[in-house]
Amino acid sequence: MSFGYPNLRPHDEGNHVIDLPKNSYGIPDTMTTGFRHAKDGIHQSHPLEYSEKHWMSNKEAMDLAMLRNMQGIHMPLRLKMEQTIASKMQRLPCLASSNIMLDTLTGRNTTVDFEDVFNVCDEAEVLGHPHVLTSVKY
Amino acid sequence: MASTVAVELPHGGFSFDNCKRNALLEDKGFKAPKAYKTGTTIAGIIFKDGVVLGADTRATEDTVVADKNCEKIHYISSNIYCCGAGTAADTEMTTQMIASKLELHRLETSRKPRVCTANRLLKQMLYRYHGYISAALVLGGVDSTGPHLYSVWPHGSTDKLPYVTMGSGSLAAMAVFEDRFKPEMEREEAMKLVQDAIRAGIFNDLGSGSNVDLCIITKDKTDYLRTYQEANLKGVRQGTYRYKRGTSAVLKTEVKKIVLEVIDTQVKPQAMDTD
Numbered sequence: 001m002s003f004g005y006p007n008l009r010p011h012d013e014g015n016h017v018i019d020l021p022k023n024s025y026g027i028p029d030t031m032t033t034g035f036r037h038a039k040d041g042i043h044q045s046h047p048l049e050y051s052e053k054h055w056m057s058n059k060e061a062m063d064l065a066m067l068r069n070m071q072g073i074h075m076p077l078r079l080k081m082e083q084t085i086a087s088k089m090q091r092l093p094c095l096a097s098s099n100i101m102l103d104t105l106t107g108r109n110t111t112v113d114f115e116d117v118f119n120v121c122d123e124a125e126v127l128g129h130p131h132v133l134t135s136v137k138y
Numbered sequence: 139m140a141s142t143v144a145v146e147l148p149h150g151g152f153s154f155d156n157c158k159r160n161a162l163l164e165d166k167g168f169k170a171p172k173a174y175k176t177g178t179t180i181a182g183i184i185f186k187d188g189v190v191l192g193a194d195t196r197a198t199e200d201t202v203v204a205d206k207n208c209e210k211i212h213y214i215s216s217n218i219y220c221c222g223a224g225t226a227a228d229t230e231m232t233t234q235m236i237a238s239k240l241e242l243h244r245l246e247t248s249r250k251p252r253v254c255t256a257n258r259l260l261k262q263m264l265y266r267y268h269g270y271i272s273a274a275l276v277l278g279g280v281d282s283t284g285p286h287l288y289s290v291w292p293h294g295s296t297d298k299l300p301y302v303t304m305g306s307g308s309l310a311a312m313a314v315f316e317d318r319f320k321p322e323m324e325r326e327e328a329m330k331l332v333q334d335a336i337r338a339g340i341f342n343d344l345g346s347g348s349n350v351d352l353c354i355i356t357k358d359k360t361d362y363l364r365t366y367q368e369a370n371l372k373g374v375r376q377g378t379y380r381y382k383r384g385t386s387a388v389l390k391t392e393v394k395k396i397v398l399e400v401i402d403t404q405v406k407p408q409a410m411d412t413d
Contacts, residue, residue: 009268045157048270053153055266110246112238115150125149 010054044129056085079105092135096121108133144274144412170285172200177345179307180210180221181335182276183319184300185328188285188356189278193221194340195365196347203347209364215240215251216360219277221355223305224272224292232273236260251288253279257296265294280355288292299358307339314338333367340369369378 064076086101193210212233224230289302303311314335352366
């Protein structure tokens with residue numbers, strides 16, 4: 001009897017779905033996404049990379065699966081609905097949102113993690129191109 | 139900076155950008171420098187009123203002593219302390235992160251933090267990083283439910299025991315504990331036992347040395363005894379090879395005064411320090 005729990009640690013299972021990009025004509029748009037390199041994203045460089053990239057989403061999936069099994073489908077639906085609404089409240093392109101409501105709902109405002117210490121998004125060294133970001137959004 | 143089009147902003151946390159480059163460099167023959175471990179002896183026991191934690195103070199870089207008097211007992215909260223073995227930077231950062239998490243948790247719950255909470259936070263973090271954060275810790279403290287002592291391994295497993303040792307000198311220290319440990323010891327007896335265990339590690343393990351630090355945590359207060367005992371005092375010289383004054387006899391003494399005349403003075407312009 002499967003309870004729908006994901007793995008405790010997210011690891012690369014090797015079955016990736018290769019989809020065509022959902023742009024016009026089904027090809028990647030160089031104007032918005034830039035040039036694609038052959039060496040990007042094919043094989044992982046460090047065993048931890050995949051695990052770290054998917055850690056938060058995996059943890060969320062585990063918690064929602066547990067809630068679904070304990071309290072019924074309504075609980076994850078309601079929580080996810082609130083989080084989706086909160087994540088849609090963003091600022092204009094190029095301006096970073098503080099995500100206060102989303103952090104409060106997910107519980108990130110009560111913990112401190114390596115994401116808040118190393119490579120903090122506020123002090124990123126790269127800028128997003130305003131034209132590109134605007135055309136991506138609209 | 140302007141050459142790459144950054145559509146997704148970089149996310150925080152550890153960055154794996156250079157891993158492919160490092161693998162390529164290693165193929166070409168350039169070996170990366172290894173992270174240096176602290177050979178260590180750390181130990182802890184539970185006695186009648188609380189917990190005694192002990193540590194040596196030597197930090198090594200391969201076969202060289204990098205720091206003769208480093209602090210291995212880290213602060214987690216006023217009633218919880220943590221000794222760290224393994225990579226020095228990892229233990230330092232991990233214990234600071236857990237101290238911050240525990241403080242935020244304390245502010246949210248308005249209760250004195252418990253040792254089991256610190257243990258749970260530590261093990262969840264270390265499990266997440268698959269053992270790449272090489273921190274072997276001895277966590278001890280006294281909370282509202284009594285004294286507790288845990289040993290935490292780098293992959294995230296923990297043991298809750300009355301006496302624990304970790305580090306390269308753990309076998310020597312554990313031998314002393316196994317010989318003389320009794321439950322419900324008095325404070326002085328417990329301090330002597332931990333001190334002897336750390337000394338066993340210092341004198342029998344090459345990676346541990348210098349002094350003994352102790353930390354005694356009880357319900358009401360915490361005593362952090364830095365340099366409780368200097369086990370390795372530098373030797374005092376017993377004699378000297380210098381000759382005594384008067385060994386070579388003085389035959390004649392003549393004192394001449396050299397008169398210096400000021401011939402010329404020059405004033406040179408110096409550039410202002412505008413940095």
